[in-house]
Amino acid sequence: MERLPSWIRQHVAAIRAVIVMTLVLGAVYPLVVTGVAQAVFTNKANGSLVEKDGKVVGSSIIGQNFFDKDGNPDKTLFQSRPSAAGDGYDMLSTAASNLGPEDVLDVLPDPDGADDAAKEGKQSLLTQVCARSKAIGELEGVSGARPFCAPDGVGAVLKVFPALGTVTRAVSVNQACPAQPFVAEYQGVKVECGKPGEDYAAGRTVPIRGNVTDVKVPADAVTASGSGLDPHISVAYAELQAPRVAKARNVSLDEVKKLITANTTGRALGFMGEPAVNVLELNLALGKE
Structure with missing residues (x-):
């Protein structure tokens, strides 16, 4: 029988390797691991x-x-x-x-937004924590107040203008109009409520801590x-x-x-x-x- 060309022999060897490795790693190994798991860790192997x-x-x-x-x-x-x-x-x-401690600015729901995401808005991590704390406080009959949270359960954050120098404008960006801002004024300037769709990026972000010293709702109750x-x-x-x-x-x-x-x-x-x-x-x- 005439010897096969080298390129055919290489392909045959590759096919054999694929078949062997498929059987070993795709069948034998999983069966062995599953058998050991069932024998030694029966409850845990089945999902506890x-x-x-x-x-x-x-x-x-x-x-x-x-x-x-x-x-x-x-x-x-x-x-x-x-x-x-x-x-x-x-x-x-x-x-x-995947939200971090600097995620404190909400995207306010905008009925006139260009798409569904803009119309629904987006809560920051801070507002999520504040809203959860408020809800849990109401459920458990305790104060849900936390530092940097407004009484209505949103992040207590201002945008002040200009970013540097004497403040001439302050906006409670997480409280959509006509909501009453959580603080009446900042450095002598009346605080405005936030307007959906308005761009406040040029302002300086100022979280307001408030006077909360005794937090009743534990951290794991408000964070995933x-x-x-x-x-x-x-x-x-x-x-x-x-x-x-x-x-x-x-x-x-x-x-x-x-x-x-x-x-x-x-x-x-x-x-x-x-x-x-x-x-x-x-x-x-x-x-x-």
């Missing part, structure tokens, strides 16, 4: 699923929302922290918001985790919700606090991070009482 009455109700490592039929926080249950993953705790869209899937909340946030849950369930506050303690995990390896409470497991424990 949590069941109640024989029905899967969630995962102990993936957060979820606990809303009523109208889409509002269920007052009988503990609430999770915010999520930036899709519409909330979407495992296919796990992500953070890096993955958007964190199933835990801080002990402080759990304790903030305890009176509301106890009242809604007509049980004693001490009983609810005991459940919080029982469902609190310590620091990783004894020194990393802070103690945390798994919201799903805590809510399931409430149902056992």
Whole structure:
């Protein structure tokens, strides 16, 4: 049999390599890894699923929302922290918001905007935090006030003109007219409300801290985790919700606090991070009482 040309032999060798590597890495290796995972880490390999009455109700490592039929926080249950993953705790869209501490200026909704994005506007990270804090304060019956937040739940930020020198104009850019600005004047100049569609880029950005010294709503209650899937909340946030849950369930506050303690995990390896409470497991424990 005549020897095949070298270029054909090279192609045959390449095809053989593809077939072998496909079988090894695409079939054998996944099967081995899956078998080891199922044998050694059965629960975790299957998603750390949590069941109640024989029905899967969630995962102990993936957060979820606990809303009523109208889409509002269920007052009988503990609430999770915010999520930036899709519409909330979407495992296919796990992500953070990618907004940083300097994101303090809203894009005000403009009914006359050129497209849907302009008409809807966009909230800054600061306003998102302020709005969440205000809503949680109202839900839990405490003050939702925070530094750099206006009473109406938007970022307390001014644009002053000119950017350098004596101020001649000041605008509360996150409060759309006809809203009353959170502060009446700045350096002797009357503060205006923000006008949708107006360009304030030339002004100097001035966040106003306010006189808030005692923040009742914890940071994790108003900020999303890096993955958007964190199933835990801080002990402080759990304790903030305890009176509301106890009242809604007509049980004693001490009983609810005991459940919080029982469902609190310590620091990783004894020194990393802070103690945390798994919201799903805590809510399931409430149902056992």
